[in-house]
Amino acid sequence: MMKRFLFACCLLLSCKQVVKTVEETFHPVAEPVKKPVDTPSSSSTSWSSDTSFSITIKTEAITQHIEKRKDSSFSVTIETDAVLPSTIQRRIDSTLSVTTKPRSSSSLGESHLLKAEKALRSLPQYAGKEIFIYSSVHFYGDGSIRTMLQHPENPEYIDNYVYQNGVWSAPRPEQVSIKDRIASRLVSLDKIHFSTAAKVASTYNEKAAGIEGAKPLTSVYISIWDNRVRWYPGTINGSREKWSIEFDVDGGLRRFERE
Incomplete structure (x- = not known):
């Protein structure tokens, strides 16, 4: 009797397995879809806060x-x-x-100044001609540069130029007098490097940092007299002291002493 009962159970289980196999054949069950794993080559990391600050790498x-x-x-x-x-x-x-x-708030950086000088040399009106700077060149912390150039055709004319947003402006005439000694206030651009302004600014700010109450500069400029170049500012004013500072044409520190 027991043998018959066991035989019946085995037969029943075998039948159920056959039925299940047949059902899976005609009605397959879809396997769960695996979510793709982000790879490092296409990922990004982001952070944000409630203060409207965000950064993504x-x-x-x-x-x-x-x-x-x-x-x-x-x-x-x-x-x-x-x-x-x-x-x-x-x-x-x-x-x-x-x-x-x-990030540095000043645009008195070397790369910015080199780009500005290259753009000046590439002005079409001076193609194949030497560029002469008249009187001064002003370099500002906001990235702008102002200078005056001798006219490429008429040496008695002077034009104003402004560099902003990576572009030099069109020339704007400068009114000059017959009493102005134009020739004595000219220097070839070949003798001046705009990148020197970065060196001057760095040295000036380094010295100013050691003087109580002195503020870092926001502009550097060149003045031309008797065809010679001098870099400014020439003084550092502190709350208790005043210092004289002088640079050579290449931006090297020539003199630094208390007045």
């Missing part, structure tokens, strides 16, 4: 560099106009090795 462009240099450390430097909130800074530090530094 795209990693697609640097993935190959990381793969090639797995044996070395990798870091990212972020230049920002604002101080990062502490909560965001902690989240950045926990994700990447990041150095944050404030």
Whole structure:
């Protein structure tokens, strides 16, 4: 009797398995769809806060560099106009090795000045001609530059030029008197390097930082007399002291003494 009961149970189980196999054949069950996994080559890391500050670091462009240099450390430097909130800074530090530094507010940088000088030399009216600067060149912290040039055709004429947003303006006539000694206030652009203004600004601010009450400069300029160049400012004013500072034509510190 027991053998018959066991035989019946086995037969029943076998039938159920056959039915299940047939049902799966004609009515297959869809397998769950796996969610795609983001790869480092197309990922980005974003942070934001309620103070309308946000920052996104795209990693697609640097993935190959990381793969090639797995044996070395990798870091990212972020230049920002604002101080990062502490909560965001902690989240950045926990994700990447990041150095944050404030972006310079001044455009008295060497690369900016080199670009401006190159653009000046490329003015079509001076193609194939030597450019002579008249009287002065002013370099401002907002990136603008003002200067006067001797007219390319008439040496008795002087034109004003302004550099803004990466472009030199059209010439604007400067009124000069017959009493002005134009020839004595001219210097060839070949003898002046705009990038020297960055060197002058850096040295000036370094000295000013050690004088109580002195403020960093916001502009640098050249004055031309007797065909010689002199860089300004020539003084550093503190709350308790006044210092005289002088540079040579290449921006080297020539003199620095208390008055």
